Amino acid sequence: MPLVALIGGQWGDEGKGRIVDALAGKARMVVRYGGGNNAGHTVVNKHGTFKLHLTPAGICNPETINIIGHGVVIDPKILIEELDSLEERGISTANLYISDRAHVIMPYHVLQDKLEERARGDNKIGTTGRGIGPAYADKVARIGIRAGDLLDQEMFLARLKPIIEQKNQVLTRFYEVKPVPLMETFLAYVRYGVRLMRHITNIHPMIQRELTQDAPILLEGAQGALLDLDFGTYPYVTSSPPGAAGACQGAGVGPTRLNSVIGAYKAYATRVGEGPFPTEIALDDPVTETLLQVGTPWAEVGTTTGRVRRVGWFDAVLARYTVEFNGIDTLAITKLDVLDTLPTIKICVAYKLGDEIIYTPPSSLVNIKRIDPIYEELPGWRTPTSHIRDFHHLPPAAQAYVARICELVGARLGMIGVGPERDQTIYAARIF
Numbered sequence: 001m002p003l004v005a006l007i008g009g010q011w012g013d014e015g016k017g018r019i020v021d022a023l024a025g026k027a028r029m030v031v032r033y034g035g036g037n038n039a040g041h042t043v044v045n046k047h048g049t050f051k052l053h054l055t056p057a058g059i060c061n062p063e064t065i066n067i068i069g070h071g072v073v074i075d076p077k078i079l080i081e082e083l084d085s086l087e088e089r090g091i092s093t094a095n096l097y098i099s100d101r102a103h104v105i106m107p108y109h110v111l112q113d114k115l116e117e118r119a120r121g122d123n124k125i126g127t128t129g130r131g132i133g134p135a136y137a138d139k140v141a142r143i144g145i146r147a148g149d150l151l152d153q154e155m156f157l158a159r160l161k162p163i164i165e166q167k168n169q170v171l172t173r174f175y176e177v178k179p180v181p182l183m184e185t186f187l188a189y190v191r192y193g194v195r196l197m198r199h200i201t202n203i204h205p206m207i208q209r210e211l212t213q214d215a216p217i218l219l220e221g222a223q224g225a226l227l228d229l230d231f232g233t234y235p236y237v238t239s240s241p242p243g244a245a246g247a248c249q250g251a252g253v254g255p256t257r258l259n260s261v262i263g264a265y266k267a268y269a270t271r272v273g274e275g276p277f278p279t280e281i282a283l284d285d286p287v288t289e290t291l292l293q294v295g296t297p298w299a300e301v302g303t304t305t306g307r308v309r310r311v312g313w314f315d316a317v318l319a320r321y322t323v324e325f326n327g328i329d330t331l332a333i334t335k336l337d338v339l340d341t342l343p344t345i346k347i348c349v350a351y352k353l354g355d356e357i358i359y360t361p362p363s364s365l366v367n368i369k370r371i372d373p374i375y376e377e378l379p380g381w382r383t384p385t386s387h388i389r390d391f392h393h394l395p396p397a398a399q400a401y402v403a404r405i406c407e408l409v410g411a412r413l414g415m416i417g418v419g420p421e422r423d424q425t426i427y428a429a430r431i432f
Contacts, residue, residue, distance in 0.1 A: 002259035003217045004431060005247040006332070008224030009263035009322045011271040012242075013300075013309060015334035015417055016264045017041025017057040020220050022415075022422050024058030026432040028215035031207065032056040033250030034071040034240045035222030036105060036135065037078045038128040045422045047091060054079045055086065055096065056220050062092055065210075067203050070101035071240065071250020073135040074147060075110075076192035098196060099203045100148030104189070108167040108180045109134040115175045125236055126273025136239035138163075147200050150193030157186055204252050211257060216432045219247040225263075225322040233368060236275025244326040262414055262431070263328035265319055265405075267336045270300055270309040276368045278361075279312035279348045290341060313346040313375065316408035321361055323409045330429060331406060334417035336398065337424075342380040345401060348373040349408060378404065386419040391428050 008014045021043040024030050037053040047060050054074060056066040068074065083093045109131030117127050127133060138144040143163050149156045161182060168179035210217055225231065227238040240246060248255045268291055271277045281288050291311040293299045300309040322328065339345055351358050351371040362368045381395035388394055406413050416426040
């Protein structure tokens with residue numbers, strides 16, 4: 001059975017949560033491999049609507065083993081609140097496991113994140129202010145606290161004391177704010193450790209055992225490939241590798257074990273926060289209101305931040321780029337139904353940079369801000385698709401639009417989302 005990585009092919013918010021929820025019933029294990037509670041997945045199924053920030057989206061399937069991998073940074077307070085909420089709604093968390101190698105977001109990370117973003121002024125990146133970047137920075141600097149540290153109070157205090165002393169030097173002298181209290185922080189995180197003790201473990205043998213037994217495993221991504229630290233629109237990127245390479249690293253599996261990489265793409269494009277967006281549509285354009293789904297429960301608002309998303313046409317140049325550097329072989333196209341009322345639909349097929357036509361995004365932030373998208377215009381279908389469950393039953397114009405996306409980006413079609421519910425899915429290829 002396959003080991004499949006599901007990654008976001010755009011700037012995140014592609015509907016990965018609903019895809020994981022749909023596929024988790026066929027997977028023995030779901031592993032969330034990166035990011036933190038700066039990302040969120042909205043899952044809609046027979047149990048209700050769930051907004052998940054750290055818990056793998058397979059949690060609603062009682063037979064599925066759900067793992068938070070060591071590539072994730074965890075705010076234990078947020079995770080505990082999430083687990084309590086799930087339990088209150090009748091969702092068991094007994095099958096949730098947390099890597100003891102996963103790093104922990106501390107109070108000084110959150111404070112540092114907000115202060116650094118404020119200090120950037122007009123050059124702000126648009127972080128969520130949840131301490132994600134500083135936690136990853138401390139991981140690289142080798143002064144991070146890991147989930148397993150919370151289970152050994154003596155060692156935890158010995159590690160925490162010099163770190164807080166160092167952090168408080170910066171917080172009090174440079175930012176002129178109050179220091180983070182050592183003992184208050186220590187005791188709070190000891191309590192978190194006690195609450196999460198039954199979940200924290202060495203996940204490596206668990207994953208290897210399932211691989212040995214050829215069990216179907218789904219690696220669940222957060223955010224999107226265009227926010228990748230190396231390949232994204234730097235510096236408007238996240239602090240972790242959200243792509244296929246990060247999936248292997250964050251879950252602890254070798255890249256040769258991957259059988260498939262599924263790329264999730266909206267049928268159009270959205271972005272939250274700052275950064276370049278070549279195909280962005282102006283706020284006063286009538287199409288914007290349609291894509292934002294104004295007045296609906298599924299409006300384009302960030303699950304974690306509550307910020308309204310910027311919207312634009314599908315960018316096949318960037319989509320092909322993420323297919324190439326992630327080895328994406330299968331596309332999961334979501335929210336096709338949002339386009340149902342549009343008379344015409346555009347796809348960006350190339351860029352114009354000065355007098356040159358280019359088919360790969362520039363790496364320079366200056367140049368990517370200078371490009372003009374070149375569009376191909378396709379006819380809309382102007383009929384509802386949310387009730388359709390077979391590709392061949394889609395309107396011909398919808399079939400042509402999806403086929404053109406696959407042709408432009410160079411990957412096969414795997415599934416199409418035509419609504420938020422788990423069953424509002426058209427399967428075009430076998431995943432598991």
